[in-house]
Amino acid sequence: xxxxxxxxxxxxxxxxxxxxxxxxxxxxxxxxxxxxxxxxxxxxxxxxxxxxxxxxx
Numbered sequence: 001x002x003x004x005x006x007x008x009x010x011x012x013x014x015x016x017x018x019x020x021x022x023x024x025x026x027x028x029x030x031x032x033x034x035x036x037x038x039x040x041x042x043x044x045x046x047x048x049x050x051x052x053x054x055x056x057x
Contacts, residue, residue: 006037008044008045008046009048012049015049016049029045
């Protein structure tokens, strides 16, 4: 068995301006680990901005 799809969602609590968001998205796209997977591995990256609600323990 091998991994064919990886879906990553990064949560960034707080507010960011357009310039900061663009910088975070460029950094995520340039991640060296992202580029270490095989060419036929589908990798999607999503950034979610805003406050997070902690799950109840």
